Amino acid sequence: MSAEQLTAPSPESIFDRLEPLLSQVSKPIQYVGGEHNSVVKQWDATEVRWCLMYPDAYEVGQPNQGVAILYEVLNERDWILAERTYSVWPDMERVLREHDLPQFTLDAHRPVGAFDLFGVSFSTELGYTNLLNALDLAGLPLHAAERREFDPVVIAGGHAAFNPEPIADFVDCAVLGDGEEISLAISEVVREWKAEGRPGGRDGLLLRLAASGGVYVPKFYDVEYLPDGRIQRVAPNRSGVPFRIAKHTVMDLDSWPYPKKPLVPLAETVHERYSVEIFRGCTRGCRFCQAGMITRPVRERNINTIGEMVEGGLKATGLEEVGLLSLSSADHSEISEVAKQLADRYEGSNVSLSLPSTRVDAFNITLANELTRNGRRSGLTFAPEGGSERMRRVINKTVDEEDLIRTVATAYANGWRQVKLYFMCGLPTETDEDVLAIADLAKRVIETGRREAGTRDIRCTVSIGGFVPKPHTPFQWAAQLDTETTDARLAKLRDAIRSDRQYGKAIGFRYHDGKPGIVEGLLSRGDRRIGRVLEAVWRDGGRFDGWSEHFSYDRWMSCADKELAPLGVDVDWYTTRERDYDEVLPWDHLDSGLDRDWLWEDWQDALDEVEVDDCRWTPCFDCGVCQQLDTEIQIGPTGQVLLPLPTVRPSVLADDA
Numbered sequence: 001m002s003a004e005q006l007t008a009p010s011p012e013s014i015f016d017r018l019e020p021l022l023s024q025v026s027k028p029i030q031y032v033g034g035e036h037n038s039v040v041k042q043w044d045a046t047e048v049r050w051c052l053m054y055p056d057a058y059e060v061g062q063p064n065q066g067v068a069i070l071y072e073v074l075n076e077r078d079w080i081l082a083e084r085t086y087s088v089w090p091d092m093e094r095v096l097r098e099h100d101l102p103q104f105t106l107d108a109h110r111p112v113g114a115f116d117l118f119g120v121s122f123s124t125e126l127g128y129t130n131l132l133n134a135l136d137l138a139g140l141p142l143h144a145a146e147r148r149e150f151d152p153v154v155i156a157g158g159h160a161a162f163n164p165e166p167i168a169d170f171v172d173c174a175v176l177g178d179g180e181e182i183s184l185a186i187s188e189v190v191r192e193w194k195a196e197g198r199p200g201g202r203d204g205l206l207l208r209l210a211a212s213g214g215v216y217v218p219k220f221y222d223v224e225y226l227p228d229g230r231i232q233r234v235a236p237n238r239s240g241v242p243f244r245i246a247k248h249t250v251m252d253l254d255s256w257p258y259p260k261k262p263l264v265p266l267a268e269t270v271h272e273r274y275s276v277e278i279f280r281g282c283t284r285g286c287r288f289c290q291a292g293m294i295t296r297p298v299r300e301r302n303i304n305t306i307g308e309m310v311e312g313g314l315k316a317t318g319l320e321e322v323g324l325l326s327l328s329s330a331d332h333s334e335i336s337e338v339a340k341q342l343a344d345r346y347e348g349s350n351v352s353l354s355l356p357s358t359r360v361d362a363f364n365i366t367l368a369n370e371l372t373r374n375g376r377r378s379g380l381t382f383a384p385e386g387g388s389e390r391m392r393r394v395i396n397k398t399v400d401e402e403d404l405i406r407t408v409a410t411a412y413a414n415g416w417r418q419v420k421l422y423f424m425c426g427l428p429t430e431t432d433e434d435v436l437a438i439a440d441l442a443k444r445v446i447e448t449g450r451r452e453a454g455t456r457d458i459r460c461t462v463s464i465g466g467f468v469p470k471p472h473t474p475f476q477w478a479a480q481l482d483t484e485t486t487d488a489r490l491a492k493l494r495d496a497i498r499s500d501r502q503y504g505k506a507i508g509f510r511y512h513d514g515k516p517g518i519v520e521g522l523l524s525r526g527d528r529r530i531g532r533v534l535e536a537v538w539r540d541g542g543r544f545d546g547w548s549e550h551f552s553y554d555r556w557m558s559c560a561d562k563e564l565a566p567l568g569v570d571v572d573w574y575t576t577r578e579r580d581y582d583e584v585l586p587w588d589h590l591d592s593g594l595d596r597d598w599l600w601e602d603w604q605d606a607l608d609e610v611e612v613d614d615c616r617w618t619p620c621f622d623c624g625v626c627q628q629l630d631t632e633i634q635i636g637p638t639g640q641v642l643l644p645l646p647t648v649r650p651s652v653l654a655d656d657a
Helices: 005-007 015-024 065-075 090-098 124-138 181-195 202-212 292-293 303-317 337-348 363-371 389-392 401-413 432-453 485-500 513-525 529-537 553-567 571-575 598-605 626-628 650-656
Strands: 048-054 081-087 119-123 153-157 221-225 233-236 274-277 321-325 352-354 380-385 418-425 458-468 508-510
Touching: 015 090, 048 065, 048 181, 065 081, 065 119, 065 181, 090 124, 119 181, 124 513, 124 529, 181 202, 202 485, 202 650, 274 303, 303 321, 303 337, 321 337, 321 401, 337 352, 337 401, 352 363, 363 401, 380 401, 389 432, 401 418, 401 432, 418 432, 418 485, 432 458, 432 485, 458 485, 485 508, 485 513, 513 529, 513 553, 513 571, 529 553
Parallel strands: 048 081, 048 119, 119 153, 274 321, 321 352, 380 418, 418 458, 458 508
Antiparallel strands: 221 233
16 A cells, blocks of 8 residues: 555545435535536545635535636546535534534535645635635634645635735635646646655645746745835745746637536526636726736637537536626627527527627627527626716726617617616716716616617616725726715715606616625735734634625624734725835735736826727737737637537437437
C-alpha cells in the first residue's frame, strides 16, 4: 500500500447516516444526489480530488455555469475526481450539527474535509458567510494559517474573487479569470507534489502554486497600512513569489465546448434550461460593470460549435429551453444567423430559445421573432441602467431615449405586451432628477405601447438595483451613495409612478432598499481588516446574506462597528468615501489586465460625461488587456452555417431524451 493510501484512506459515504434524518428538513431532495449526468468515481482510482462549491442553496447553485464547466473538465481526466457541494439550509445545518455529520458532497456524500482541493466559486460577495459556514461544518479550521497538513487547499474563484482580500484569512489561494485551463494546471501541480512525497508539506505545495504567477496565496503577502488607515503597500514576504498575479484567459472557446452533459436537477432550480455561452467578454465599456471589464477581451464561439453544443446538450438532458448566454448576447457578430438556423432546426418541436436582457441598440424585431418562433412570447427585457440621458453618458451606456422608444414601439406593434426595464440608483454624480427621469421614461413606454398596439392592455415593469462600486472598474474610486439617500430617492420615484392616474397602474415597480448594497460595497472594496467583520457576522448567525429573509443589516453594522473601531476605520470609510488616484487599492497587486491609468482616465471621462465607443468596431483605446495578457479580440463573421441542418421532429427529441 502506498504512503498516499496510508495517510489519506478512502472516506466513507455519510448517506446511510444522513438518509433517516432527511424527513426533518425542507426540500430533502436537494441533498440526495443521483442527478442524471452526475459522476461518481472510485476514490482510490484517482490521484487528485476536488470538491467544488457554489456557496448558495442547491436551487441557485446547481445551474451555475462555472461550477458545471469545471465539474466536467476535471472529471474527463481519469486521474482527477470532482464532486460538488452547496450551502445547506439552516434546518439541515441544525441536523448536521446535532448528529455530528460533516458538510458533504452531493455526488457520493463524502466529507468535504477529505478532498485535496476545495474550490469555491463566488458570483457575489454576499456568499462569503456561506463559505465560513461550510468550512466549519466540514470540520476545517476557519483560518488558513491553522489548517493541518492533510486539510484541503481552499481556493476561491469567480467574479467576486477578483478582490479576495476580505476572505484572505480564510482561503489558501485565489484564482482570477477563466477556470478551464488553470484548474487542470493546479491539478498537475498537486499530482506531482503528491507523487514526490509532499516535499515541504502544505507550504511546499502553496509555494509551487504561487511561483507560477497565476495563483494568489494571501499568506505569502504582507499588507502595511498608513496612519490614516489607507494601505501603504502589499508585498511578497518570501522569495520566489511574484509581486503581481495575473488573470487567466481562455482564448479558444471552441476548444472548450462545456458543459457537454450538464446535470439535470432533481429539485426545482432557478433556471431549468441548457445554457450555451455564445461568447465571453464584453467591450461595450459600461463603467459600472465589473463583469464586462474583467472578462475582456471578447471571444466568440463560432456558429458550428454553438449548434453542436445545443444538439448535444438537448440530447444529454431532455431539457426544452436553450439559453444563448453572454454579457450581451445580441452583440455576437452572427447572432441573427445563430438564432435563425437554430429556430429552423427546432421548429415544430418543444425547444425554445432565449436570450438574457438585451441592449436596446442591439435589438431587432427579426431576431426577437426567431427566438419566439415556437410561440413562447412572454416579455422583452432591456437594461437602460440610467434614467436620464446625462446619466447614461456618465456610465457609458450609449443608448438615447429615442432609441428605446423606437425599439419598444416596434415590439408592441409586433405583438409584445410587456417590457421590463432595469435601472440603477446611486450612480456617480446622480441627482434626484436623474432618478425621477425613470418615471417619465416608463410613462412614455406605456404611451407608445398603447398607441402602437391599439390596446390599453400594455405593461412595463421597472426594476431598480442599487449601484455598488466594484474593483477593476473605472468606478472603483467612486463614493457609494448612503442608504438613507438611496431610499429617499426610490421613495420619490415610487410616488411619481403611483400618483400618475393615466399610466401608473400599468407600470410595475420593483426595487431593493439601500441596505444590502452597503454591505456588498463593504465587502467588494474591503481589505483584509474586513475579515474580522465577516467572521463576527458569521459567528452571530449570518448566513445566506443574498436572501432578504436571512439578511440582517443591523447585524452587519453592529459587528462592523465593534470590529473596525479599534482600527480607526468604519463602514463609511469603505463605502461612501471617494478614493484618490494615489491611494493603493486592496486589489492593485491583482492584475485583471486593465491598465490602472486607463481606468482612471475613464473615471475622469465619466465625471465629464464623455462617452467611449466599443473597441470591437473602432481603433484600440489602450485599456491594456490585449497588450498585457497577449490576447486579442476574436469576432466573426465566419460565414459558416449549421450543417447538416435537418428539422428536428418532436418525436426525435423525445426518443433521445
